[in-house]
Amino acid sequence: MALQVGDKIPHFSAKDSHGNDFDSASVVGKKPAVFYFYPKDNTPGCTAQACSFRDQHEDFKDLGAEVIGISSDSIASHEKFIQKYKLPFILLSDNDKKIRKLFGVKPDLFGLIPGRVTYVADKNGIIQFIFDSMNATNHIPKALETIKKMAS
Numbered sequence: 137m138a139l140q141v142g143d144k145i146p147h148f149s150a151k152d153s154h155g156n157d158f159d160s161a162s163v164v165g166k167k168p169a170v171f172y173f174y175p176k177d178n179t180p181g182c183t184a185q186a187c188s189f190r191d192q193h194e195d196f197k198d199l200g201a202e203v204i205g206i207s208s209d210s211i212a213s214h215e216k217f218i219q220k221y222k223l224p225f226i227l228l229s230d231n232d233k234k235i236r237k238l239f240g241v242k243p244d245l246f247g248l249i250p251g252r253v254t255y256v257a258d259k260n261g262i263i264q265f266i267f268d269s270m271n272a273t274n275h276i277p278k279a280l281e282t283i284k285k286m287a288s
Contacts, residue, residue: 138240145171145261148235150206150228153214158204158228164261168201168286170279172254173241174272177209177217177227185252185272186223192276193224199287200259206230208250244270256282 139146145164152158163169172189174182189196189203196203203225209217214227230236233250241251254275256265265282267275 138242139255139263139266141263141266143263145169145255145257145263146238148238150230150235151211152229153211153218153227155211158226163202163204164257165259167259168199168283169257169261170196170201170203170254170283171206171239171257172203172252172275172279173206173230173236173239173250174252175250176207177213178220181252181270181272182207183221185275186217187221188273188276189225190221190223192280195280196283199283201283202226204228206235208233208236254279258286 145160147160149157149159174185176182186205193203205227208230210231211229214229218227241253243249244251252270252272254267255263256279257263264286267278
């Protein structure tokens with residue numbers, strides 16, 4: 137069952153791009169957070185999306201929000217992706233697709249491409265906004281607008 141607005145972000149753990157353990161409890165319930173699921177590192181849409189989040193990252197940080205990208209790519213792939221595009225936020229490796237299933241992110245394009253969905257949660261970990269669209273660059277302004285509303 138897919139998560140809905142009003143649901144709490146579920147607890148999960150994963151490896152980040154440095155191979156470190158990430159526990160969602162380090163963010164969820166402590167500060168606003170943007171969890172964005174994307175199909176694959178170094179593809180045109182995903183690169184545009186990551187670079188847009190990078191370019192707006194200070195705006196998210198200024199509002200106290202954490203941005204976290206999640207795909208099924210390997211730790212090594214994430215590390216190269218971060219270095220190549222100077223990404224200032226966490227990328228998590230969901231190679232067994234457990235987190236994707238936990239959130240209920242559905243594949244797109246006849247099930248061939250992992251879905252692209254952004255979840256924005258408030259500082260209590262409650263989902264305030266969900267944006268499900270293969271249009272990669274639309275996710276950033278929508279997520280930032282939601283974070284700004286929560287901050288005011």
